[in-house]
Amino acid sequence: MAERPGPATLASPAPARPAGRPTVAHVITESHPFGGAQRNTLLTLQGLARRGYAVELACGPGGRLIPEAEAAGAVVHVVDALVRAPSPVQDARAFRALYALCLTRRWDVVHTHSTKAGLLGRLAAWCAGVPAIVHTVHGFPFARARGWRTRAWAAAERVVALATDRVVCVGELLRRQAAALGMAPTAKLVTVYSGLDFAACRPRRAPAEVRRALGLEAAWPVVGSVGYLVEAKAQHHLVEATALLRTRYPRIALVLCGEGPLRARLEQRSAELGVRAHVRLLGERDDVPDLLGAFDVYAMASVREGVGRALSEAMLAGLPVVTTDVAGVGELVAHEETGLLVPPRDPAALAAAIARLAEDRALAARLGAAARRRVEALMDAERMVDDLAALYERLLAARPAEDELAVWQALRRIG
Incomplete structure (x- = not known):
């Protein structure tokens, strides 16, 4: 009560x-x-x-x-x-x-x-x-x-x-x-x-099923991010990185899971850059483990962060991650070992790291496996x-x- x-x-x-x-x-x-x-x-x-x-x-x-x-x-x-x-x-x-x-x-x-x-x-x-x-x-x-x-x-x-x-x-x-x-x-x-509750982080649906439900069957690469839509999370930099990658990857999709005061700005920025069709704003969801399984790359653009709980869940899922090097993030992500680190407020660096993981699937698989081991050992x-x-x-x-x-x-x- x-x-x-x-x-x-x-x-x-x-x-x-x-x-x-x-x-x-x-x-x-x-x-x-x-x-x-x-x-x-x-x-x-x-x-x-x-x-x-x-x-x-x-x-x-x-x-x-x-x-x-x-x-x-x-x-x-x-x-x-x-x-x-x-x-x-x-x-x-x-x-x-x-x-x-x-x-x-x-x-x-x-x-x-x-x-x-x-x-x-x-x-x-x-x-x-x-x-x-x-x-x-x-x-x-x-x-x-x-x-x-x-x-x-x-x-x-x-x-x-x-x-x-x-x-x-x-x-x-x-x-x-x-x-x-x-x-x-x-x-x-x-x-x-x-x-993290490891059992609760297990997906219940197959990635292909989730992609179909989101209308992403033909999308590639699918770049995902989970978090409250606020200035500190800087999701607008992910939108800008998507715009930089659109010509190289015409089927790219950015999936943002979360709600918050930055939503209107994200919608406006996506329209300004001509990538509105490539950006999906899902709102707050209770099926995050399923969504993670549908991503090819997990990206985080925060300018202020603790350790990053959503980042931890993505790493536990075995996803290759690109993240800004802020605060406690380095506790989990060692550059070139458990993920790729980029400077904050740098959409071009985000775009380059995302492209690297999209192109080099062996690197992506190696970083994803190491990321999972790191989170399992600590969290x-x-x-x-x-x-x-x-x-x-x-x-x-x-x-x-x-x-x-x-x-x-x-x-x-x-x-």
Whole structure:
């Protein structure tokens, strides 16, 4: 059942903690779009529930994460004010709601995700005296930008890191970047690779069947990409690369799976470049493993990325990948070994790499097989949940004894 904090008061009765496993609450800004951070959160909730933990979720309204988390057995608290866009009034309301939840639900562990929920959730948990506070870094929203937003974000992260027991990075390269940015003391930074449910990533339909359903029987090469349609993903560069390849490959098709605010721009740019008939915008789909099987090449043009969850799924499918060399992508893609890397904001480089894989099918097969092995070695969801559960247990084992804990929590609330 979904619970809305609404007018929760600090005097609300607190439920008794269940015997046995701790209660773990995950906090994330929005349930929609159902992107990498949301999928990571859901897999963690599902895995913890199977291991006997009491799991709860606090998130913004709408989207797939809420019903799927409930189906996994999580108690869901919808915090209407917990939205992605900065808003002093909404943020104050979200903080109060999260603080009230921390007090009334008596969570043992609060685990936050992404920037806004990470800052508000960790502060609320610290003020309420939650015994263990963990945050996952899925990427750096302002790290490559300049100006006051970057400075404010970096300063806020450093302050809130003082109230955080561990900062989990979804890749080793991200952990090193977080250390270089001074996000948290090095001793608090740990790497836990964002896992994939390998069984759920298996396709259910044959590639030929999927191509027929999409009207792509005669298309070649079929270049695919999956992701939220936003500036950071830069799918317009894929459209521009397609225009550069159209003369060489008159049957080329670019298939973009995902929805978002960039859609209108992608439609306009495709028309301007005369490739509207070559670009398919599928919207958000729940059959991504089937779609991946229908692609000849997977391409990603992001200018900002974490490790890249959709990229990971494509590599697990054995697809040859072309991707921009940003943030944690190099954790998975070694140039000429598990894929091809190109500079960001360079449609010509994207086009050249796509053409190379289209022409050299032996290279494509070799890179695809190596890509699958790389993801299988690093990104098993069961290992991710085991690592997180072990982290929670270590942090809780190190907390003060129960009689000292009550005093410690009271002091934190006062302070």
